[in-house]
Amino acid sequence: MEERDFVAELTREGFSHIFVWEDGPNVDYPEHTHRAETAHIILSGEMTLTVAGESKTYRAGERIDVPEGAKHTAKIGPEGCRYVLGER
Numbered sequence: 198m199e200e201r202d203f204v205a206e207l208t209r210e211g212f213s214h215i216f217v218w219e220d221g222p223n224v225d226y227p228e229h230t231h232r233a234e235t236a237h238i239i240l241s242g243e244m245t246l247t248v249a250g251e252s253k254t255y256r257a258g259e260r261i262d263v264p265e266g267a268k269h270t271a272k273i274g275p276e277g278c279r280y281v282l283g284e285r
Contacts, residue, residue, distance in 0.1 A: 198258070203238040203281045212236060212283030219280075220244075224273040230266050233284045237261040242278035246271050 198206075200217065207215050214233075217240070237244065238260045245254040246261055248269045255261050263269055 200240060200281060203240075207236055207238075207281065207283035210236075210283075210285075212285045214284040216282055217279065218282050220273040220278050222273065222275050222277045224277075226271040228268055228270050230268055231263060231284070232265065234265045235263045236281075236283040237263075238281040240279045240281065242276045243274035244271055244278045244280070245274070 204215050220242075237255075239255050239257050241257055243254055243256045244261070245252055246263070246269055248263070248267055254274075
């Protein structure tokens with residue numbers, strides 16, 4: 198699927214704020230929460246998300262859903278990461 202397909206998918210699911218974000222290599226987001234449910238669909242690169250002590254690395258084509266208020270950290274891979282981000 199292409200970027201526009203992912204945007205359309207999130208729109209159909211009721212995500213109202215959808216945009217593409219890009220992080221450089223090795224960006225480290227410390228523990229934080231979001232005030233809304235978020236969905237991240239990786240376009241290129243990779244992101245490792247840690248929730249409740251469990252880490253998983255996501256790559257191109259994979260989706261990460263983070264519930265509203267869930268404490269988590271994110272670590273961007275050595276090539277950076279570009280992703281579609283939706284909030285609802």
